[in-house]
Amino acid sequence: MSVNLKPEQKYELITRNLQEVLGGEEILKILKERDLKLYWGTAPTGKPHIGYYVPMSKIADFLAAGVEVTILLADIHAFLDNMKAPLDLVKFRTKYYEVLIKTLLESIGVPIDKLKFIIGSSYQLTEKYNMDNYRLCATVTEHDAKKAGAEVVKQVESALLSGLLYPGLQALDEEYLGVDAQFGGVDQRKIFVFAEKYLPHLGFKKRAHLMNPMVPGLAGSKMSSSDPDSKIDLLDDAATVSRKLKKSFCEEGNIKDNGVLSFVKSVLFPLRSHNGNTPSFVIKCDEKHGGNVTEYTNYQSLEDDFRDKKVHPGDLKAAVTEAINNLLEPIRKKWENDLEFQKLTDQAYPELKKIVKKKESKKHNQTPSANNLEKPIDVSRLDIRVAKIIKAEIHQNNPNSYVSTVDVGDASGIPRTVVSGLASYIPLEQMQDRYVLAVCNLKSGKFQGIESRAMLLAASSLDGNTIELLDPPAESEIGEAIVFEGYGSAERDGEILNPKTKIFEKIAENFKINKEGVATFKDTLFKTSKGVVTVKTLKEGTIR
Incomplete structure (x- = not known):
């Protein structure tokens, strides 16, 4: 197809449906001389989800325009981004991403023989690359490095140095991959501007940058691998897809932050218009909504009808469910x-x-006692969540304890009452309106006459004289589970731990605050989707 296209037509295909283009004039200039060279990178951390169809549909456009596309599997970046992928898993996840991305592209008819896959560590560990990284570090300010990574690297109060290196490495990739442009989401914009500013400082040319819009997740926020309610896994079965779509945010007439509608716009219509085809998206109305069938050949008409409440959310969800299952079936x-x-x-x-x-054992109707015997004594038994103290007050029967009203993200929306013996260590004003960590599957019990329905986790100095509450990363969601790489997690409606079994105490023996002030279990970090759990001042200590 690209052979018969003029440079202006190629440019139109390359840039269609993008939110922003930096360096468009340079791209058009190159297209008048030769085909464009471009790369898209992804860090192999969480499992890829249907949000990956958004960049893949653009990669299909690039290939149709004759672009030489390189897909970078950024294994080093995955480790550096708040250690979301430990080194022993990175190699497997890198290969997993390659296999899954190739399978995804083949399923939508994209010829992968025209693509080049490169693993970041194949050149990022070389002497030359590292020397250029040192040269870059000698010119970049801390302010610019932190600003560049603000939208991509998880921001935490006690930031790791690796997060500051991340933007510079991504900038250097443009030079080492020999491309004219880099493609990514608009959340990468600050890194792209950083690259345009600093690569010339090393004598390298400035590249162009192409940016996709960010597609909301099913919950109405950014689609995320770490939030199971916001995304559909590429290997989810048909029933799971249907269940997640039914729960998704799709308010009648609301076209803002509507992940279902955005997926139709960013993926379904572009995919169905490849190779000059006229796209078609069919909405079949439920009988109670009239039972009529409407075929849309452009997205704007669908959006207009949804905004005007001519399309019911349930009918839209049903159509998108069918479309997604058709996309995923070849991958399954x-x-x-x-x-x-x-x-x-x-x-x-x-x-x-x-x-x-764990789920399969439950299906086989094993007794609770048999299940408990098989369960390991580790953090997979604990339901630890990000929580928020709404208010705290001194216990009426004990001046050394607080009684707190805590939102732990229960489905009921009802906060829990928590009694904690922290009044001798933490001022009352520091207990108000703050985010904490709560263990939510311990059997409730009465303390000085008041029932406590969770436990707040606090760090203690080695001498026991200083105690601080654990701090989840900024922007963590209330109710978000604390995850531990390599371990499972307790189900919200699962096991309740009886204090008599001493299971929590046995697990907590391995809770520590490391030298960087980060909470760990056997050297595995406490983490949320936003980064690692820390304490404000303690370096080395225990957690209780």
């Missing part, structure tokens, strides 16, 4: 028929394998 079949693919999935995400086994 590939996985079901490929034992190596299945093995690779288990190697890349061993914690998910533990969860599946």
